[in-house]
Amino acid sequence: MRICVVGLGYIGLPTSLMLAANGGHVLAVDYNRALVDTLVSGRVTFEEKGLPELYERARVNIEFRSDYPEADVYIVAVATPYIKETHKIDPQYVCAAVRNVLDACPDGAVIVVESTVSPGTMDKFVRPVVAESGRKVRLAHAPERIIPGNMVYELIHNSRTIGADDPETGSLVRDIYATFCQGEIVLTDIRTAEMTKVVENTFRDINIAFANELLKICREDGMDVYEIIRIANKHPRVNILQPGPGVGGHCISVDPWFLVGDYPELTQLIGTARRINDSMPEFVIERMGDIMRENGISSLERVGLYGLTYKENVDDTRESPTLQLLEALERRGQSGLVQVYDPFVARDIAPNQHHDLDSFLGAVDMVVLLVGHDEIKQNAAKLGRIPVLDTRNVLDLPRRYTL
Template identity: 65%
Template sequence: MINVIGLGYIGLPTALMMASHGVEVVGTDYNKELVATLNAGKTTFKEKGLDELFDAAVKAGIRFTTEYQVTDTYIVSVPTPYDKFSKKVDACYVVAAVKDVMKVCPKGATVVIESTVSPGTIDKYVRPVIEANGFKIGEDLNLVHAPERIIPGNMVYELLHNNRTIGADDRAIGEKVKEYYASFCQGEIVVTDIRTAEMTKVVENTFRAVNIAFANELAKICRHDNMDVYEIIRICNMHPRVNILQPGPGVGGHCISVDPWFLVGDYPSLAKLIDQSMRINDGMPDFVLNRIYEIMKEKGMTDITRVGLYGLTYKENVDDMRESPTLQLLESQERHLATGLKVYDPFIEKDVVANQYHNLDEFLAAVDFVVIMVKHNEIKENMDKLAGKVILDCHNICQLPGVYHI
């Protein structure tokens, strides 16, 4: 039986996927409300195909609890934020979860860390906890790292089809854990050592962050001298060996805006390109705020309360708003001692920020200037409703005349 610890964006779909493919699974989360919601038969976030997967897993017998289970395999999928000062990984959630696993796990168990961690984290923080509890790693207990690659918005498909990496001290243990993942994963599963697995996951997200930063930097250069960055990227990408990404209003979520910092924190004198890239991406919400100011000036607008941000989530068609560019922009507004920007997102039902609307038409009626922060399908399908408004399109999705870009 597998006990999945942490039933968030990653742990829940993983637990459901394994359970619906014949593995006996118990999901544990210390958030009582979350466990109660799952036990009431409801999923805790919106994701394509998740409800169907949930039903299949419940039929197959998955259980949800706040208690850690006595079993032979644990998968730990708890948050790994970064320390805002040192930029290093903050492993406190992983350490706390492993400590609690140690209280119940029998000898011979395997502990799989699925959370993303920087290279060396398992050596530095996890092994000592296990050894302090009297377990000899490799004899009484096996340690594995199985980082996750799925993208919110397409999680169920990617769980089934992505290639995976498993890092283990002992290849035979790695192969055994691979079998659990192979119960549902149709991609290739590579078995390697733990530090390589830690590093590959962080490097993958760093690759993406650096490439996004390059597109964002081009947008800034082109804005400075009034060149069309989208046309330039389109033409450059006709070169057979060039593939530039699109610029945007910033990067959010718990992966690309977080994991590359781990390398900056651990290797400050070496990770210069990564450091700059993260600063460029983190600077984009401020850049958008400045664009709003410039455009208002150009249009003779003075009332900030007539300006609205479309989208609160960190990417399109999901309800995850962690570290989102819109939240960063609103924080920046506050730091400039300003208030008044209106906000709307079809995926966010609860009131989470000031001046938030819950209906597209009401939101549009309240503003003259719309900033497209997120390219949800809803806005793409209702672009005609923006006619007559001042528009700052941060994603180049609006074909209406007179649109402004970042």
């Protein structure tokens, strides 16, 4: 069976490698030629634990290309952003990729949309594209749950959901994922699979918003939110996540908006949670101001933001709290002042960006730790006695401040 994966980003690349490493004949497609050239030359395109080794195991069974080949099954893993004004899903990449597939596929092919989509997207946007083409294909939705930083492990061990129109298509798709997935594979209908994925990320967003609201209450009255959450979580049915400088990434900060966009009257809790999490970069700026005043630091030029990615030990900066914070500073007319550094981000994406920890620390009198990369934990001693706002609560330092 020929399997074609369309979109070789953070999700499509590891998935296609995993399929090929487990015996699948994989045609891996991305319209970004530079990305395909890099993969053809033998290198992976982003930093991820175990990915280079997986690439080596997959190599003999995978072909990277930028045109759309004939295959039996297509797995579409392209981006699904939301439209800022309406908060609704922007389905343009999924629809374009499905059109590309329909131009190339034989009748009877299965198109699996793996991208996260809002409930109803397959009916509202994908089926009309298929109908317009006059092609006879079968559709399925198989959303992904893996976490950057532990993708290879989670691809194998996570449970997954497959939504299909009929049990035969569901079983066929399940058998493909079962070549590498050792977790439970639940078969359901497409709408349920769409909604389930969005619900999972929304649950986490609301839980983090709760932690962030607790943090604000505790800051107001001098209580230790981390200690309170630690103790509360000893209750067998309580599991509060950690507060922090905001929520970023391509999933948790995006998917709940799909529900707010489609059901504005019914998403009071979900919308409020999103807004609480989006308020956190402003909260960090207020806290920075307090600590600067307390330490006689008058210029933001001597303040350093450590970490640009949205989570620790990955290179993905999409929607990151640090980028949100830089935008908030810009809105206050304070852009381009702070120093920034992230060991995982080699390209320049912000003003005053350093590419070496020592040069960064040499330029600042205060650090705001926004991402708990292992690098800073291992080099905590280098922070010496300068004030550090530890928004992730990960360092043990003499002059540490928390949010």
